[in-house]
Amino acid sequence: MSILSFAGTRLLYAIPVLLGVTVIVFMALQLVPGDIALTLLGRMATQEQLVALRQELGLDRSLVVQYLGWLASLLQGDIGHSISQQLPVTQILMPKIGNSLILMAGSLFFVLTFGFILSVLSAPRFRQLTDKLVVGLTLVLASLPVFWLGIVLLYFFGFKWKLFPISGMYNMVNPGGFGQLLHHMILPAIATASSSIAVVTRVTRSRMIDVLGQPYILAARARGLSRHKIVLRHAVRNTLPTFANIGGLQIGYLFGSVIFTEIIFNWPGVGLLLFDAILQRDVPVIQGCVLIVALVFVLGNLMSDVIVHALDPKQR
């Protein structure tokens, strides 16, 4: 299957998954104790508004009908209105998702770079000192709660040594510039990336160890190829699909971590918005955040699937 047709089919498969996502997000609303209309409009809603919304949602009708109505407006880009801000959720969410994606891109960069380097360093030295150090490092990284690591990084690098700014994604007074963004991004990106670095390294490393134990590696060694070539060419090439796959999965985990780092570093992204929305019991915003993140996650996974597919010679 060509890459394009594969991507096309995967996109088709993503549709039922996304539909399922909407069902879950919709059904989650049923978890909210109390009156849904009140939940959606907020306690300041007037009686007329409540009645109108109840009518619109068809709260007296079956869940299916309600869902279809909800889905229909969703497809038109209407995730609802924020209770706390009285703005369309999309309008609040869009700039935030951009900001989060910037932070995620930075984290993903760290994840992929460190994951790759650490794996290549450790796997060929299986059970040697370098390998043990890398395994130890990933263990520590995997065990650090992101919210705590964020505080620690902030305390030392932001406060004690004043190496990095501690809040926001740009200077409020004099915003702009890629360098400034990078400077703001490094600490939160590292905090966000930490556990994912561990996951990616562990999976990639063990896959690479697997690959290095494959007969074709033994055969390549028997043919006299240098260790260097074997690791950097054959082992890396055969580990790449796993690497791309686990790397793609990190998009989801990073979203999980980003919520915490954004709160700690005051990064104006989806996480911070979600946090505020939780405190505000702003259900439409929570739903919107979750929907968008799921969408990005599904698309990200799709992308990594396509990459994995492209890397698989069996598909040629």
Next chain:
Amino acid sequence: MEMRLLAYRMTSRKRAGFGTAAATALALVLGGVATAPAFAAENTIVFAVESDFSRLDPHASRTWNTFKVLRHIFESFVEEDLTKGPDVAPEIVPALAEKWDVSQDGKSYTFHLRKDVKFHDGTPWNAEAAKFNLDRMTKKDFEFHQKLSPGLMGWMWQDLDNYEVVDEYTFKINLKQPNSEFLRRLTSGGSGAPRMISPTAVKTFGNDAIEQHPVGTGPFKFAERVVGEKLVIARNDDYWDPARKPKVDQIVLRGIPEVATRELALVSGEVDVIGTPSPDSLEFLKAQGVEILSGKSPMFYLMWINMKDPHFKDVRVRKAMCMAINRDDMAKYQRKGLATPAYGVLNPEGPGYDPAYKDCEYDPEGAKKLLAEAGYPDGFETRMDWTFGAGADVNTKGDAEWLQRDFEKVGIKASIEMFDNNTFWDMMSNGMREGTGLTSASWGDSTFAWLDQVVPTTALPPNCCNSGYYDNAKLDQLLAEARGAASKEGMDAKLHEVRDVIAGDMAFTSYYTASSVYAVRPDVKGFVLSPRHWFDLTTISKQ
């Protein structure tokens, strides 16, 4: 940042397909991060407050923090002069009205409007504009009536009879009964604000979108808002009063709820001024070269009691609760002395305040006894709804836990549930939830307008904020009499009556009064506190 604005505009069209928006956002992420700054940064103050802002529609907005911004964009007929410092009671000065006449019976106010004042969008200020605004706030069948306004601003217009346009620059308001606080209340805000918004803007954007385009007459104009991130106001170069023309180009206001983050942002120079540093951090901040400003404030912490709750129906239980609180230690340790114990419903800096008054004494043993008498020898369980706080609040969660411990000592086991400030007030409007026995928030004001929102039966749910269902019509009467009192003494006396009735029922109890504290970087000059929840930012500057 350019991209943010772009995305903002792009999505402000209602129901813009969010697929396209997402795609564009992605494209921007990939390509647009390096865009140059969108506005000049000379002489900008970054001001961090305790929470993000509510709506920028003065007739529908809430929270002190929002009002701190709104009072600089929108103006009223009269204003308070807040430039004299925290120890001076502010004078009422002319604003959109050059002068005013009060009728003999104290029921009619005739405002002579200032000429040549224009809203930021060029709309002229005149009596029609004033009428438009009053219609919007009070007239239910008016096309642009702000539905939230009556609920929010009962304290302002409860005595309103009617109003009329006398001529282009004369506007007359008639009250049903005299109100000695009327002018003072015109300068207030927080739960709505009786301030003037551009009729053209309201007509253009409609009630829903106006808060994204707030247009007033004030010394600052709205520049930009990114929800959850920042709110930027810029100097209005055409401001009518040259003396109050802001010294800075713009002020960036940020809501940073986390006090440590706020403090660190100040220390690292990312912001210039912060509200309410933690009392515990003051030494640390001073050591970092930061200046601490503090002063009197009308703010005190008040506790609502759910009169519908089976446990608290009994006045002895309510009394016991009052007696369980160790106010002295709380002020001393929790607030490090930046607070004084408070009793009763009258706040410092407000009318009728008596520092010597006490509605109960700290007496845990007595409280236990009272509880036993009420049938709870082993105490009971209840819940407290709390808010993370807003303007000038710090560590309210800590307060909640303190109270939780004090109550537990007498047998009242209370769980705590925390809410965002805006959400909290939404809930308060609808009354305390079933199962919630206690709730608390900071309030108190320079007028007793706030008592008008908290105590009378007209404020019973779903109208804010008699959230504990304290149903005592006698107080409606007393409050009206207090408003209508001819003299300060008369008003104080009436207010004492109010206080004593409430203390008798123990429907509310307060626990401490906090000073207002701000921390500013040394290069910030001219920031003056006032004995109010808000201040005047026209004098602030940076060197």
Next chain:
Amino acid sequence: MNAQKNLIDVRGVSKTFTVKSGTFFRKAAASTKAVNNVSLTIRKGEILGCVGGSGSGKSTLGRMIMRLIEPDDGAILFDGTDLRTLSPEAMRQYRKRLQIVFQDPLQSLNPRRTVAENIARPLMNFGTSPAVANRRVDELLELVGLDPRQSYRYPHEYSGGQCQRIAIARALALEPEFLFLDEPVSALDVSIQAQILNLLSELQKKLDLTFLFVSHDLKIVKQFCDRTVVMYRGCMLETGTSEEVYRDPKHPFTRDFLGTVLHVRKDSRWEQAAERAEDLESATRQSEAGCIYAGTCADRFQRCREAAPALTEIEGARHVACHLYSQPKQ
């Protein structure tokens, strides 16, 4: 041939495996005719050998007889009853009479159950009480030459040969009439192979069993089986007594196949066969219509490419599916 003595009668069974692709819009990506219209009979008390290379469908055929794989069509008569028509419960009862021994002995035993539990499982399935089952396990272990006192051990504590004995004991637990032996010795070392074959042979005589013995090793089949069936790519090409098939292969495939067998005695026949040996996995079938072996066959002629030869009887019990023999002999 007396039909009454046929324990198993397979009539025209076929099985096509289809690899499907896609999750929602399933379409057949590739299909393989694993077994193509095969008919055979196994007489009571007989050992029928089934020999062929990988992918010849010999294991699939055996599994269809066991009804572990459902045939696409055809009938499988066991003692006169078509197993395919049986209800699940009736089939369950029939399972007592047909059992199987697998190629990989360790894998065919549940690794987390002791040897005794493994062997007792079929008995328990038919309601035998644990005490009775336990005694029976001991008997069975004795029967296959293992120490019953060690029956609390786990399979992986035994060697491959011992595991195969355990598997045989388990297969015999229900006193079946028929055993399908799916390459029972090919995973074992040479020195153990002989042990197991010997054991099987003894048991067959002692318990009056009927075997279907599948293998890729013609030498073993020749030695072990009464009759031999030769399969290639799902088709039956030749049958006959093992002696006949080995001594005088009729089908060109059988001849070639036999030719490549290596012998311990000095014999260089394989070199000639090797020159022509096809790479089984890669050889492409010449045409859909013709003989399945036509692509590689040295004796092929025009007809081989046009029509598939039917299995025809020659010389008494021998059958060959080859056009060389489909006409009356000259």
Next chain:
Amino acid sequence: MTAVSETIAPAKPMPQRRTNLYFVWCGVLGDPVARVAAAIIILLVLMAIFAPWIAPFPPNEANPALRLMPPGTEGHLLGLDNQGRDILSRIIHGSQLTLISGILPVILGAAISIPLGLIGAWYPRLGEVIMRVMDVLFAFPMALLAIMLAALMGPGLVNMMIALVITLVPYNTRVVYAAARQERELAYVEASRAMATPDLKILFVEMLPNVVAASIVYSCTIVGAVVITAAGLSFLGLGVQPPIAEWGIMTSEGRSFVFVAPHIAAIPGLAITLLVMAFNLLGDSLRDSLDPKTRLTLVKHRPGPGGG
């Protein structure tokens, strides 16, 4: 000489029955790091059980005069928090909920996932449906799904647990499903069918013990992550509510005092890290000792490459 007449003993008499527990035991005892991890966990569990007796103070007893005092303050080894509560006592008491909120959802999740995965693997159509539903749940990042559920249901320990269980089910189900699918292909399952073992018996008697190992290994490796997620939910205010001592909420509260009293946030954070690290280490060790591919190396020689 015939085979029938001769009785052969196993290749080498083994002293013990090798149950899973035996391998676990060997794996943990054989690995000094795992020993330390197990010791930490046991210690923490004991600490949680005996908290009221070990802790020098009740968890909520406050001494306001000593608020924010650093570690080493007399009588308060780890210092005091912003309420003037003894941090050591709160750490000790907090271990209870921290452990419970990490372990209980994993156990409950496994209890749901194992039958789901097994049945799904056995009946392909049903399995397809189950796994498509799981795919949908997979479309949510783990932490996010938990946050959404907990946020919508309202804060609280029980709701948090429910949210975590729902979040964990798809992961564990996929693990069980994959393991069961593999297991299904093994000859012993086919043998079970040939022996007329009823489907459910094959699933829950024959396959379950083999598949459960995969789930247990997965569960152990996930406990650490769940502890972090649960603490994170409490950190966000969605889980355990004040004044209950729990390490996540303690970290969260300490955050406000990070400049004046960094120990308040640092100590519970360190405790979480230590606990999670112990679980991760133990999980790794368990994986080795329960994985049929590697378990034998722990007790028995594996022939060299190729096995020749």
Next chain:
Amino acid sequence: MENAGQPVLKVRNLRTGFATPAGTVVAVDNVSFDLHRNDVLAIIGESGSGKTVTALSLIKLISTPPGRYLGGSIEVEGTDILQLDEAAMESVRGRQIGMIFQNPRASLDPSFTIEFQLIETLMHHDPSLTRAAALDVATRSLQEVGFPDTARVLASYPHQLSGGMCQRIGLAMVLACDPKLLIADEPTTALDVGVQAKILLLLKKRSRETGLPIIIITHDMGVVRAIATRVLVMYGGHVQEEGEVDDVLSSPRHPYTQALIRSIPDPDQAIEEISFIKGEPPNLLSPPKGCRFAPRCDRAVALCHATVPEWRGIGEGRMVRCHLAETGAAQ
């Protein structure tokens, strides 16, 4: 057959062990043999006999740890490769010693085309080679192993080819580098008989035509008979017997060899006549004290259980490790 001149490979007392939690297992114990030009040496043994470890030891591909070379020497044309470091070994492997493996498809990297892998190997050993020249060599090499259509094969990935084709490609890859010695580790075990014959014939031809010495590891006596000139029987990590193929197969001297040959199915015999070796192969973690085969040997005497027999010559080119070899009791 003349074995004149220096042996290409001289192995003396090779010992290879593996560290396990239960102690070191000596998988290959005191193995010695010579390999001359024109020789095809078959090393035969059951699983666990140490034959594959021997093969991997010869090219130093035992992973260390857990593996360890415990002693002995492996001289390739006079150089002891056990003394060489990894870098030096890289030029020995492929250029001096070629090796093909048991699982042909898995021995090719699934992610690269055949062309890439062939050329990579060639250019690695001769950096002066241009791509075009390397392609030329590769093409010829493929033709030699019987691919008429090399273009299609070169462009293929391993998964597109059958096991037999992959083994031929593996062979082509090794032979293209023109090694002095070829080790084939069970090269046909995973293949069908027809394909097996084809591969064996290729090896045999190459040996006949160029005199390339080959070591073939197998467990199949048929394979030994088909292509080997000499045979080395291993059991329990020990070499038990060595000699010319005809001699060993027709008159085995070691009881194990004898039993092994007898247990091979003989189509001419009835099933009841099969004789077999009772018992099980030894566990190398706790090997028998004396002769490794003693526990299964019909003729074992007390001495056999007590001490390991020596590896000694018993006539022209015959070596055996049995206490009874000379007393004739072995027959």
